[in-house]
Amino acid sequence: MENYFPPCGKLVRRADLLPLLRATGAELRALYARADAVRRAHCGDAVPIRAIIEFSNVCANDCLYCGIRASNPAPKRYRMTPDEIVASARQVAATGAAGTLVLQGGETPGPGDDELEGVLRRIKAAVPGLALTLSVGNRPRATYARWQAAGMDRYLLRFETSDPDLFARLHPDCTLAERLGCLRDLQALGVQAGGGFMIGLPGETMEILADNILLCREFDFDMIGIGPYIPNPETPLGDQPNVYAGDPDMVFRAIAVLRLANPDAHIPATTAFDALFPDGRNLALQRGANVFMPNATPGPLRKDYQLYPGKPCIDEDAADCARCVQARLRALGRPVAPGPGHSLKHKPPAP
């Protein structure tokens, strides 16, 4: 069975990945074991914790699958004030459980970008030990540079699909080339950059899925976030199921193959895994993922930040989620990683 797997460095073509993405039975169990072993060898057993604050559900875009798309009247729109964001960051730091704070929101270029710059500076001054990740979509390189100077360490910007035509059908507001250009700008600036994709978007083929994994490898991302496409009835794609709906193992095959092709990337067990499977994030951590991202959004706001239905942790608060992650890792026998959990590929520039 060991010969079934090419060395990680040889997974460079669709033809290398497709047999793994089709594995079943004993081969599938071997794939999961191999992904877990590669994760252990390159990332260790300790799990970096990134607390995420969904600080705004206001978005100017209309991505066809997204529950907070501009055209959806259902969510009550909110935008946390700078004081509220900084107070939440202080609470995250006070728990001592997370080495990184992720600020995520919809894509709203404009005056809010200056406000975000100020928020980054305030958080960095108040809790200098926390690494700061931002995830608010496409921006000009100059804006990324300003945020980097204000204290941003990392940026998450999933490309969602590597197929330009499928990307164009799902994203009326930008092209794949523009999205990838933003990722190149971030890497050129020396910001730790994270890409990623959805698994099973309507129109996706197994070949596109393989290409998604290979694109992550080509970019050599510091972080890679992936998760299943879950149809949201409040969106134009609401009646279109995940293309792998009859094959629930597919999301775990994808994360295992992603790990083999990207051995030293930080790969989170994203929340959407829990939406599909009981303890889905635990399973992801045993099949290639190495990072956990508990929700630290203030409890009352969570119900209005639902990109997909059935999102877990809606009724909890930040303290509940911090306790939950500790219990999960104890059950898995995995310690919390100390420190900010920076990229395993390169050190950030000296302050």
Ligand code: SF4
């Ligand atoms: S996926 Fe992101 S950019 Fe697209 S509508 Fe949703 S929040 Fe906005």
